[in-house]
Amino acid sequence: MPQNRYNLDWKVGYTSDPSIRPEKMVSASVPGAVQLDWARAEGWPHFWQDGDFGRYAWMEKVYWVYEAALPRLEGLEGERLFFVSGGIDYRFLVRVGERTLFAQEGMFSPVEIDLTEIAQPGEKIEVVIFPIPDSGLGEGRVEASSSVKPAVSYGWDFHPRLVPSGIWRLTYLELRKPTHIRELYFDYVVEEDLALVKLDLSIELSQASVGVFEWSLVGPDGEVVDGEAINLQGQSLVDGFCEVHEPELWWPRGYGEQSLYRLSVSLHDDEGLMLDSRSEAIGFRTSKLVMNEGAWDETPEMPKTRSVAPMALEVNGRRIFVKGSNWVAPDVFPGVAGEDAYRPLLEKAASCHFNLLRCWGGAAIGKPSFFELCDRLGLMVWQDFPLACNKYAESPEFLDTLGQEATAIVKQLKPHPSVMIWCGGNELYNSWSGMTDQSKAIRLLNKVCLELDPDTPFLPTSPIMGAGHGGYLFRDSRGKECYEVFQNARNSAYVEFGIPAPASAEKLRNLIPESDLFPPKPGGVWELRHGFRAWEMDKESWLCMPTVEHYFGRPESIEELVEWGQLLQAEGLKGIYEEARRQKPYCSMAINWCFNEPWPAAANNSLVSWPCEAKPALRAVRQSCRPTLASARVKRFSWKAGELFEAELWMLHDGPNAVKGDRVEAYLRFGDDESFVLGWYFDALEDGENRVGPVLRFVVPEMHEQTFKLILRVEGRPDWNSEYDFCYRQD
Amino acid sequence: MPQNRYNLDWKVGYTSDPSIRPEKMVSASVPGAVQLDWARAEGWPHFWQDGDFGRYAWMEKVYWVYEAALPRLEGLEGERLFFVSGGIDYRFLVRVGERTLFAQEGMFSPVEIDLTEIAQPGEKIEVVIFPIPDSGLGEGRVEASSSVKPAVSYGWDFHPRLVPSGIWRLTYLELRKPTHIRELYFDYVVEEDLALVKLDLSIELSQASVGVFEWSLVGPDGEVVDGEAINLQGQSLVDGFCEVHEPELWWPRGYGEQSLYRLSVSLHDDEGLMLDSRSEAIGFRTSKLVMNEGAWDETPEMPKTRSVAPMALEVNGRRIFVKGSNWVAPDVFPGVAGEDAYRPLLEKAASCHFNLLRCWGGAAIGKPSFFELCDRLGLMVWQDFPLACNKYAESPEFLDTLGQEATAIVKQLKPHPSVMIWCGGNELYNSWSGMTDQSKAIRLLNKVCLELDPDTPFLPTSPIMGAGHGGYLFRDSRGKECYEVFQNARNSAYVEFGIPAPASAEKLRNLIPESDLFPPKPGGVWELRHGFRAWEMDKESWLCMPTVEHYFGRPESIEELVEWGQLLQAEGLKGIYEEARRQKPYCSMAINWCFNEPWPAAANNSLVSWPCEAKPALRAVRQSCRPTLASARVKRFSWKAGELFEAELWMLHDGPNAVKGDRVEAYLRFGDDESFVLGWYFDALEDGENRVGPVLRFVVPEMHEQTFKLILRVEGRPDWNSEYDFCYRQD
Structure with a gap:
């Protein structure tokens, strides 16, 4: 955690009326959820240990109040104190004493509140969480239909009914200089031929400022691509632009490197003192x-959609x-x-x-x-x-x-x-x-x-x-x-x-x-x-x-x-x-x-x-999902003695490279008995090319095992071998 | 045309370079198109009379310059002179002398230019039309693919290649008071039960103003629904609101009345002199x-889209x-x-x-x-x-x-x-x-x-x-x-x-x-x-x-x-x-x-x-398309002797009313010979209900005519009768 950030010591309790203090406050883990805090205080096992998530149901209907005392911070003079949260779930307000400083519906929008002139050390800051959102239209996921609350929490085929509430993202106090970076925003265009990236950056400062703003872009190998020191003339918005020639692009796994550039920005006052800085990784790609x-391909039939x-x-x-x-x-x-x-x-x-x-x-x-x-x-x-x-x-x-x-x-x-x-x-x-x-x-x-x-x-x-x-x-x-x-x-x-x-x-x-x-x-x-x-x-x-x-x-x-x-x-x-x-x-x-x-x-x-x-x-x-493999297309899983087993052989290959041709050998294994069935030589595969091969056939023999295997081996490329299990049914 | 509007006397000519005056100017009809003006001047017949639209091709590639002298207008003192056009096709600029006052790409956005301090009586206002838009990607409609120019003009299966250019919407000079209505905007919501309309109106004035703004809403039968006189306190935006209880809704043809209300607004100075006014018809409906x-209905099959x-x-x-x-x-x-x-x-x-x-x-x-x-x-x-x-x-x-x-x-x-x-x-x-x-x-x-x-x-x-x-x-x-x-x-x-x-x-x-x-x-x-x-x-x-x-x-x-x-x-x-x-x-x-x-x-x-x-x-x-009719569903048009002709009888009925049941009689007519085939009594049809009836069948006889008719008659409702022609083929 950066030096200018301070965790708060949170407690949490519930109440049916947010104007009435909770009867009992327990220690709260932030980020987390009120359910977990309460369970911990009560000594309950994790819900998934005892499987009793029904005991959490009442928690949906009450108000939860987090509280923490504001600390006495050193060096506050001339700085500003912010309450910062990455997200609070779901509808909530933030107050100090009787004063509501902020209210929001929605758990994904971050919160920043300048407390400087508002709150004193020792005063309590409270975050009041409202009962969970409920459309009133029925039970289950439909309860989430008039909110931006993840519907899965209301119960799903793989998820219990358990609707989290509380401070769920990093939340802290932060000291900032009066002039600090409010937002760093960048946007880029990769030109059609992929040989040039045009990067725009824009920075919003907390207030109009003089001093120097610096930015730099460093490449994946540590080389400085570009940078600038801009003398601020009293503006609160700063723009930068740079071109990256022959950029190293960010590629998805299997298609190339995940090259990341680093954009660093810093703000200095007119005496050179650093006021604030930010740094972001940037990967250039198109999608x-x-x-x-x-x-x-259109069918000739009309009417056509x-x-x-x-x-x-x-x-x-x-x-x-x-x-x-x-x-x-x-x-x-x-x-x-x-x-x-x-x-x-x-x-x-x-x-x-x-x-x-x-x-x-x-x-x-x-x-x-x-x-x-x-x-x-x-x-x-x-x-x-x-x-x-x-x-x-x-x-x-x-x-x-x-x-x-x-x-x-x-x-x-x-x-x-x-x-x-x-x-x-x-x-x-x-x-x-x-x-x-x-x-x-x-x-x-x-x-x-x-x-x-x-x-x-x-x-x-x-x-x-x-x-x-x-x-x-x-x-x-x-x-x-x-x-x-x-x-x-x-x-x-x-x-x-x-x-x-x-x-x-x-x-x-x-x-x-x-x-x-x-x-x-x-x-x-x-x-x-x-x-x-x-x-x-x-x-x-x-x-x-x-x-x-x-x-x-x-x-x-x-x-x-x-x-x-x-x-x-x-x-x-x-x-x-x-x-x-x-x-x-x-x-x-x-x-x-x-x-x-x-x-x-x-x-x-x-x-x-x-x-x-x-x-x-x-x-x-x-x-x-291997990039390259021998593959068999078989119509079904279970086979009986006397049936004609068929498997269409394939080479599957995804980009971005071509691979040499080779020989695939197909074997069948029943118990310890393995027999060669078919060999197929396939020519080189181009970038991303699949190849269909022959269909192997054999009459399923009587056997004692419940399963048998089809094994494909690629000569000299065991990493392309494949195996498939099938069921042998007596009846 | 309102008293404060003045037509201009336009001429038009072409040039390969908009900085060079056209060699020849001809009289222009506005709104219209340069092609029509030129054809008229040349004494050409309408292109559709001689069918020679190829002779217009060169007109696409040149600049067309409209010009008109600004008149000396009475009572201009204290008023402002606007050049107003509903639309100019397609890319153009407006200039007075060397000064370009306005430039635009797009024929659907209206133009308003305050000429007051810019142009003197006798000066010429010019509208310069650029060559037609062309994507450069090929010939025909693809030429329109990087513009908002109707593609049909570039040639279609029912339209010649003829690409209009020029001033195509009403265009005039208008004298306005310095304070006038720039925009009148309204929006409404029809409540779910259709018993209440909430109407918001907002007016943007040309400048902050004192005086009185009045609006009124008059119903379809002339009764005043609501209205207000608002004392302006120096604002340039005025809002109004009214509720219309039990509104008479606007219905599509066949489903009810096309009720229209009238919204009238007027602007007065602080001595009561009317400065400007507008009036709009409003029909309330939901869509x-x-x-x-x-x-x-979902199929059980998966994967499903x-x-x-x-x-x-x-x-x-x-x-x-x-x-x-x-x-x-x-x-x-x-x-x-x-x-x-x-x-x-x-x-x-x-x-x-x-x-x-x-x-x-x-x-x-x-x-x-x-x-x-x-x-x-x-x-x-x-x-x-x-x-x-x-x-x-x-x-x-x-x-x-x-x-x-x-x-x-x-x-x-x-x-x-x-x-x-x-x-x-x-x-x-x-x-x-x-x-x-x-x-x-x-x-x-x-x-x-x-x-x-x-x-x-x-x-x-x-x-x-x-x-x-x-x-x-x-x-x-x-x-x-x-x-x-x-x-x-x-x-x-x-x-x-x-x-x-x-x-x-x-x-x-x-x-x-x-x-x-x-x-x-x-x-x-x-x-x-x-x-x-x-x-x-x-x-x-x-x-x-x-x-x-x-x-x-x-x-x-x-x-x-x-x-x-x-x-x-x-x-x-x-x-x-x-x-x-x-x-x-x-x-x-x-x-x-x-x-x-x-x-x-x-x-x-x-x-x-x-x-x-x-x-x-x-x-x-x-x-x-009659709301109600007897209808026959027949599989094909042409029939030969000895084939079994089949027709499924239907009553088709669209909303909004129920209709009584009745008897449909089906007849076949070969030349002058008409014979009764089938009678069908159908029960009352509800609002919007179709009814399927029996299938009539008969063996097609030998005949001399090339066509024969199936006639459906509804007893007492000849307006619901229908007739269908079929082809009789000898071969």
């Missing part, structure tokens, strides 16, 4: 959503096949999730050869460290605004809040080169939400993005015309397997698809008492842990016991259930990721639902159990 | 595009089935088309039971009298911005111009209750245009509309997802008739569909020399008149001689060709309009291509030949 290849919407991401003039995952909140309480939570998760995502995360609209926007890590790891971010699965209000009050919050979000995130796509929110143009192109909330978000970040694409929602969400099962209610579903689909992008799996047996033993552990039953702890009845459309999910039983028979232990369930997730996701890649170039994205989870769910579509425990599917997805 | 009935976009128009809380037509420019030169051209055309449109015109984006925006007539006639307007069939530029310069022009257009048209839908332009999201949801031009138009007229729906383009454009032929290249095409289509709205027909024989005789008249041949006058090769996709159109010959054999005279061609248009359009109505409520609109035409085309999809001559199809469409 466009262009038409998918083949998507302009419009063409599908573009979903092919072009960065720095190059089309990127997007491999990624949906990122959800890494914790039920966003206030406690920070860099320590983000880093291991993001490193796991990067290890999967992912190049993009879609930050799903049901959740809160990440903290700065999330985007800094993405910048460094080359993980592109598709950022939904925090709207999901609701028909959001049209009232002027809501639209004002949405405009304010969206403006704050875009301003905070725009400087990050990783933020490649803005999106209005999740599934808003589907029946279960009920919004349309005419909804003012979406039109407003389009306007805000056009005004503040016009060169980053804006999607009104996801899915848009031509892109697809779902499915979320290995085998659907009609008996269709994910293999068949995706091999018959033709979407411009698969931006949500999932296969659920249980958490590890070890985790389940920690979550579920031994007496309830096996066999899992609805109605009890398993249901509380979202193993059952989590998904309204299919009461059975996400544990999918009938599916496991369909392929492997009734499991005899929790270990067996977990093993088979996790195998289905791993094999199913391999099938989908690789099929999406085979459908390139018409298909441009493969993004599964979902990467992580905000609490330990008994079963879920996530690749990683909370907090950061990989399921076997993570390794499978890592295999399927 | 929404809501989801088509059934459009939220978004639902279609809403196309059901809801006015004052009531869903309106839209029956209408595409309105194109009524003249190649918009400067000469005014109320005299609009009125007879709009009255014809109204007589067809149309309730909406889509003002197509290829053409110029109409003049005020167009919208005033639509307000009065209850003809709703869907207004495209003037973009069509191009990939419009992304450059800041173009976007600036587009933003300026769109702002001017919305401000001018928003006060008209008839203007129900904004639309970005024509077919922009189709392959032949190449724009997408990411195009900045469309995102900008959405923003402008949201800011200035948020309660009127905005479509990014037409067609949007689910709506359909085309077909445009009675029988397409695969032999499919329009009956089959539309009976198998399922679109949320049919917003462009057409059947072409030749102009009347009399008109053709006027246009085409006797020697070329019959049989029509490509390559000569017929082609120049767009009888042939107008449509790139099908070189034969719009005369469709092979289609006529397919049904009726080779015509032996121009009269026969015209008769058969016009019959196909009439019957085909009946079939489509009535099929669209049968597909209600999922289908919400039936809008044919097109109503009128800008010059006399030999053959075209229009219902009316230029200037205002109805084709037989107009009467047919009038039949099919």
